[in-house]
Amino acid sequence: MRLDALAADVAIARPDDRATVFRARVCGSLDVAYRRAAVLLGNRFEAEDAVHDAAERAWWAWGSLRDEARFDAWFGRILVNVCRDRLRRRRRVAVIEVRDAAVDAVDRSAGPQLDRLADRARIVDALAGLSADERVAVVLRYEADLTVPEIARLTGAREGTIKSRLHHALRKLRIALDEGGER
Numbered sequence: 408m409r410l411d412a413l414a415a416d417v418a419i420a421r422p423d424d425r426a427t428v429f430r431a432r433v434c435g436s437l438d439v440a441y442r443r444a445a446v447l448l449g450n451r452f453e454a455e456d457a458v459h460d461a462a463e464r465a466w467w468a469w470g471s472l473r474d475e476a477r478f479d480a481w482f483g484r485i486l487v488n489v490c491r492d493r494l495r496r497r498r499r500v501a502v503i504e505v506r507d508a509a510v511d512a513v514d515r516s517a518g519p520q521l522d523r524l525a526d527r528a529r530i531v532d533a534l535a536g537l538s539a540d541e542r543v544a545v546v547l548r549y550e551a552d553l554t555v556p557e558i559a560r561l562t563g564a565r566e567g568t569i570k571s572r573l574h575h576a577l578r579k580l581r582i583a584l585d586e587g588g589e590r
Contacts, residue, residue, distance in 0.1 A: 494539035
């Protein structure tokens with residue numbers, strides 16, 4: 408359903424038609440949710456599943472939302488928790504990464520675009536080496552540009568814990584990126 412049609416539905420919805428209001432709120436949050444989940448999980452297909460799962464959880468918990476004006480923060484917290492659960496589950500599963508031999512054999516002199524792709528791959532690999540909580544803190548701080556207090560509210564952790572996670576995560580990222588650059 409298109410967003411403008413959905414907005415029209417909301418405008419004529421009865422106040423007790425909570426499903427229509429819920430649908431409008433979720434549709435208005437999808438772009439940000441997909442981007443955030445994709446960065447957190449490092450996989451756009453898994454991000455789509457995570458956003459779907461978050462929307463489903465939000466639907467079942469819709470009655471617990473006390474202030475509809477805080478929907479975005481409430482839904483964002485549900486999404487972060489879904490992504491965190493997926494990252495933790497991923498750690499329990501052994502993943503064997505198979506690299507394409509053709510990609511490894513590409514001549515680095517092909518230009519700066521390949522250098523940028525290689526840098527991006529190193530960053531993605533470095534992020535994958537972080538714990539789920541560290542990765543959430545880094546992505547929310549530097550991709551979503553949230554402050555430490557905002558991250559603390561969104562994740563339910565204390566500000567000092569968020570600062571500590573950021574500190575340790577950035578140290579790990581520096582080490583991983585320094586080691587990756589020496590190859």
